[in-house]
Amino acid sequence: AVVSTQSTGNNFAHDNIEILEENKVIVHSNRHAVGHINNQVSDWSFPMDRVFHNAAQDTVYNNCVSQIVDKALDGYNGTVMAYGQTGAGKTFTITGSTENFQERGMIPRALSHLYQSINSMIEHSITVRVSYMEIYNEILMDLLATEDDEAKTLTISEEDGVTVVKGLTVKIANNEEEALNLLFEGETNRAIAEHALNHASSRSHCVFTVHIESRSRTQSSSNYTLSKLNFVDLAGSERLGKTKSEGVTKKEAMYINQSLTFLEQVIIAVADRKREHVPFRQSKLTHVLKDSIGGNCNTVMIANIWGESAQLEETISTLRFGTRMMCVANEPLQNVHFDPVLLVKEYEQEIKSLKMELAMHDTLANRSNVSYEAYTESQQFDLQQMIRRYISGNVQDIEIVNLRQVKEIFKQFKTIVLNQEKEIESRMIQKYNLDMAADGSKSSRRNSDGDNGVGETDGTGFGLGVAPPSAKLEKAAVIETRKLKSRKTTKERLGSGGKKVSQPPSPQEDVPELPPPITPALSSIPPLHPPSSPPTKSDAFEEFKRERGSEINRIFIENKKTLGEKKRSAKDLASVINGCKREIDSAKVSLEKMRNKRIAEEGEAAENVYDEEEFEILTVLKQLKRKYKENHTELQCLQSDISYCQRLVDQARQRLVQEFDQWYLESFVQVGDQTRPSTTTAPLTAMAPSPSPQTVEDNQEKFERLQLELMMENPESIPYLNAKKKMEKKAIYQPKMPGKIKATVRNAPPTVMSKV
Numbered sequence: 001a002v003v004s005t006q007s008t009g010n011n012f013a014h015d016n017i018e019i020l021e022e023n024k025v026i027v028h029s030n031r032h033a034v035g036h037i038n039n040q041v042s043d044w045s046f047p048m049d050r051v052f053h054n055a056a057q058d059t060v061y062n063n064c065v066s067q068i069v070d071k072a073l074d075g076y077n078g079t080v081m082a083y084g085q086t087g088a089g090k091t092f093t094i095t096g097s098t099e100n101f102q103e104r105g106m107i108p109r110a111l112s113h114l115y116q117s118i119n120s121m122i123e124h125s126i127t128v129r130v131s132y133m134e135i136y137n138e139i140l141m142d143l144l145a146t147e148d149d150e151a152k153t154l155t156i157s158e159e160d161g162v163t164v165v166k167g168l169t170v171k172i173a174n175n176e177e178e179a180l181n182l183l184f185e186g187e188t189n190r191a192i193a194e195h196a197l198n199h200a201s202s203r204s205h206c207v208f209t210v211h212i213e214s215r216s217r218t219q220s221s222s223n224y225t226l227s228k229l230n231f232v233d234l235a236g237s238e239r240l241g242k243t244k245s246e247g248v249t250k251k252e253a254m255y256i257n258q259s260l261t262f263l264e265q266v267i268i269a270v271a272d273r274k275r276e277h278v279p280f281r282q283s284k285l286t287h288v289l290k291d292s293i294g295g296n297c298n299t300v301m302i303a304n305i306w307g308e309s310a311q312l313e314e315t316i317s318t319l320r321f322g323t324r325m326m327c328v329a330n331e332p333l334q335n336v337h338f339d340p341v342l343l344v345k346e347y348e349q350e351i352k353s354l355k356m357e358l359a360m361h362d363t364l365a366n367r368s369n370v371s372y373e374a375y376t377e378s379q380q381f382d383l384q385q386m387i388r389r390y391i392s393g394n395v396q397d398i399e400i401v402n403l404r405q406v407k408e409i410f411k412q413f414k415t416i417v418l419n420q421e422k423e424i425e426s427r428m429i430q431k432y433n434l435d436m437a438a439d440g441s442k443s444s445r446r447n448s449d450g451d452n453g454v455g456e457t458d459g460t461g462f463g464l465g466v467a468p469p470s471a472k473l474e475k476a477a478v479i480e481t482r483k484l485k486s487r488k489t490t491k492e493r494l495g496s497g498g499k500k501v502s503q504p505p506s507p508q509e510d511v512p513e514l515p516p517p518i519t520p521a522l523s524s525i526p527p528l529h530p531p532s533s534p535p536t537k538s539d540a541f542e543e544f545k546r547e548r549g550s551e552i553n554r555i556f557i558e559n560k561k562t563l564g565e566k567k568r569s570a571k572d573l574a575s576v577i578n579g580c581k582r583e584i585d586s587a588k589v590s591l592e593k594m595r596n597k598r599i600a601e602e603g604e605a606a607e608n609v610y611d612e613e614e615f616e617i618l619t620v621l622k623q624l625k626r627k628y629k630e631n632h633t634e635l636q637c638l639q640s641d642i643s644y645c646q647r648l649v650d651q652a653r654q655r656l657v658q659e660f661d662q663w664y665l666e667s668f669v670q671v672g673d674q675t676r677p678s679t680t681t682a683p684l685t686a687m688a689p690s691p692s693p694q695t696v697e698d699n700q701e702k703f704e705r706l707q708l709e710l711m712m713e714n715p716e717s718i719p720y721l722n723a724k725k726k727m728e729k730k731a732i733y734q735p736k737m738p739g740k741i742k743a744t745v746r747n748a749p750p751t752v753m754s755k756v
Helices: 057-073 090-094 106-120 176-188 248-271 284-288 309-326 340-364 377-392 403-448 475-493 537-546 550-602 612-675 699-713 715-733
Strands: 002-005 017-020 024-028 043-047 050-053 078-084 124-136 139-142 155-159 162-166 205-216 223-233 298-305 336-338
Touching (some): 002 057, 024 309, 043 309, 050 057, 057 078, 057 106, 057 205, 057 223, 078 090, 078 309, 090 106, 106 124, 106 176, 106 205, 124 176, 124 284, 155 284, 176 205, 248 309, 298 309, 377 403, 537 612, 550 612
Parallel strands (some): 002 050, 002 298, 078 223
Antiparallel strands (some): 017 024, 024 043, 124 139, 124 205, 205 223, 223 336
């Protein structure tokens, strides 16, 4: 780190800033003690690498930057960074003045030095590329982008440990003039504003990067060097009280101070060898400068100070930042890369040379018949036959010639084993299919020999696959289909007097249908309930809970019991917490009374003095608070368990009701419809109930039927409504996790489905 002072003429604060020959800056403060002891530090000493007071630009460049440019040509990364308060001369140091050639900054001088060195390095082919970017209000801006590229978004990424800005424009500069044109083009796009301390203050951090690629012309080597040279013009730190910034300028100052604060935090973290994590990603500036701070780079920081007494606090802050920067240890390494195309050519040449050397060695060792080329198909077949003879025992040994033959033997062994596995598998499948076919023929003969049973023997059927979910009918459609089928079956099976009515086969059916199963007389089956009317749902529900729904009812009762126990435990714990809270309040009141009494008797001097009784109350109060916290945590866990148990109870109750409705329909409503004959047939006197003019529907069936009719009027709404149903079912059968926030909409407009 070096220090450069701004030329202020006769206004330089010689009484406050002292520059010593051993590159040390001593700052004396103007604050003095008046009437009382002041222990604040009034003198500071800042040792630096170099101190330039009123020095010319070429002096600063020759002593600080020229070495970094020379190293960059050798493949080492370099960074020149200017830091200081606003108006201290950072932009002047980095860019310089365009009006006077002698006052040009570090970038023009470095470009001139770079191209002069390139012209003298005839044995190397060097390509120079330039990029220019700024960080304005934590947004990356490309200063060399064209109108078509302005909409691109710049992102920072890391590739092989190197920080790269994706989307940034990188242009080739064949000579110094082209490079300077790119520099000045970027300067015209920078964000600049005016405030009380500087009429042309930079409102962003700017990074001008020179990418150098060097290849040798004399050596046919695949390696080359790729380095980059960064020139960083940091925006100056500002005190809003001095700059009097308002509006947009104030917002820009806040972003600038924030990023500089993060930069200082990163430098402190890098300098601390015990720190495991360095927060480079806190801001765009620190992320871009990751390679320059403590990485693979030669870094020089120029601390610009404004040497007037009015700017003494900012001067101390800048010098302190410079001393911290001196504690950062960089590890520059030469960036050597390899060209893959040339590398492949080198490998091919090396392989060719090795093959020639190996052939010469085989000739000298009388092994001229050994080949190192890939096996042909005929050679693979011969080797495979030899392996089969070796496995069968006809050949006792296989002569090994070279490693290539060993690899091919293993390959052919693997092929033989895989072929044998496939052959055995095909044999087993063929045998299994024959056995299945034989069993099927036997079972068909047994069924044709006058078997009175209905159906087929287990294990002799076959599957037709699984129907897709879309093929499943809705519940209301299934019920309607069952009722129509039951009525049709009743008409076909029942005749006058309860006898079967035979119907001639349809001419469209070539194969006759199987005869219906033999059923006993209906009068011999004692009815569960009076046939004229089904039982009430309350009685049927009790019967369902005892028989078919016993398991669900048991789970429901157990969950309900667990829920009750959890609620009782939560109630008891809440009473304990309330009692503990009352004790805490009582102890606080007692402690406050004793404190007020002590202050009234002994004065305010005894405010922070506690007697033995107050200490005991404080100890008890501490224990009560700890007990209150533990009980409150336990109550929160209980409340979470109660919510979970409540969901389980609701799910069990809903499933119990749904299965009861289905059972009730199947047991009473549909059975009643099946046993009621058609009015066109003769009545069955006492064997069947009287016909009902209407089909009994519960509320759920009626709702689904009406909904289906509405959907048929507008077929385009079917996918939407089906998806909505699935979502509602998913919300019912997949409970939400405890503590999950659910969004609610107040005063939402009614939907089409909610209108009456």
